[in-house]
Amino acid sequence: MKEVKIELKNVYKIFGNSPKKALSLLKKGMQKEEIFRHTAQSVGVCDATFQIYKGEIFVIMGLSGSGKSTLVRLINRLIEPSGGAILIDGEDITTMKSSSLREVRRKKMSMVFQSFALLPHLSVLDNVAFGLELGGISKTERHEKAKEALLQVGLLDYVNVYPDALSGGMQQRVGLARALANNPDILLMDEAFSALDPLIRSEMQDELLKLQSEQERTIVFISHDLDEAMKLGDRIAIMQGGEVVQIGSSDEILKNPANDYVRSFFKGVNVGGIISAKDIASTQQVTIIQKDGQGTLMALQILREHDRNFGYIVDRKKRFLGIVSVDSLREKPKRDSIDVAFLKETPVIEADACLNDIVGIVANTPYSVPVVDENQKYLGAISKASLLKALDYQWEDEHE
Ligand SMILES: Nc1ncnc2c1ncn2[C@@H]1O[C@H](COP(=O)(O)OP(=O)(O)OP(=O)(O)O)[C@@H](O)[C@H]1O
Secondary structure, three states, rough: OEEEEEEEEEEEEEOOOOOOHHHHEEEEEEEHHHHHHHHEEEEEEEEEEEEEEOOOEEEEOOOOOOOHHHHHHOOOOOOOOOEEHHHHEEEEEEOOHHHHHHHHHHHHEEEEEOOOOOOOOHHHHHHHHHHHHHOOOOOHHHHHHHHHHHHHOOOOOHHHOOOOHHHHHHHHHHHHHHHHHOOOOOOEEEOOOOOHHHHHHHHHHHHHHHHHHHOOOOOEEOOOHHHHHHOOOOOEEEEEOEEEEEEEEHHHHHHHOOOHHHHHOOOOOOHHOOOOOHHHHHHHOOOOEEEOOOOOOHHHHHHHHHHOOOEEOOOOEEEEEEEEHHHHHHHOOOOOOOOOOOOOOOOOOEOOOOOHHHHHHOOOOOOEEEEEOOOOOEEEEEEEHHHHHHHHHHHHHHHO
């Protein structure tokens, strides 16, 4: 069982001076645009309910204005929710008094922003130690902790340097070190790497993954970049118009996008290496169970009834035995049992084979190719049409 670190229950955020009115209209089903026209209140987050597990990197994606920043700022109550509960380690922070909230923020959470938000008149060391200073920690201790954090991001040699002497990538490392200095359980990262050029950005992503492998934190990471989301995210939440419309691993979302908006995010992704044969195996083919006394005539009759030219023969345990065709059955009529493998060279595809690996097999086989699991159990078959459909994303992209 995964341990829940952060939990949101029916969380809403309405911006404006009369959120209650807007909230009641929203709960009655009125559209956000209409609510804005009627009340001038704008819906930032609408009915967010989900859990984030301890130790995972949870990426939030969505178009500009979909509510990502608002959602993340609700998690540390930088923004006050208009309704709902936000639990950190099972404690509802929406009902906490400010001293307890401050304690939770100081001990458990840190935030990294897109704009590095460093103080120009402070050295790298003092920038990193700044939050600890606000927390009333002694100079010796905070410098010690700041140095530990700078060591983690590879900037220990820069303690006395001032921010303007650093490149963008280094400044964001300082931002990250500042967030790491109080050793938080939870890191909230709002487009933290978006301002960096692609190479540095990729380096920072690797750095974050390395840090995460050394010390498991719970990371909530906003991104509008699919590659980044897929590289970093254990799970991805997709936001649309203030709502969380889908949560899952990138594979899960790719295989089963909740709507066209979600699909559009993943358009262009090469699914060939992600989706496996079992995901697209269809059970539309006619399967004939080999039984004593059920011979070629019976098989012919079954195929005729289904108006099919091929049948997939399985035993009573659904293990795949071979394929028969109407033609081959006609050649050897009136047998008491079906001779399997009438067709020579019947390839089978293993359940976990990825699409890129099976394209050649399916393309060169005149019938749907059977998919079997490790016990040879028949799971269905893949036709050229279903393979093309599954490869649609890639195909669309190439033809744009
Ligand atoms: N302080 C505010 N006052 C009024 N409306 C706001 C405020 N902050 C955000 N909003 C509205 O809430 C909605 C969500 O905004 P939010 O900034 O959370 O989106 P986002 O997905 O983070 O966008 P971006 O990717 O551009 O940062 C938007 O419609 C926005 O206009």
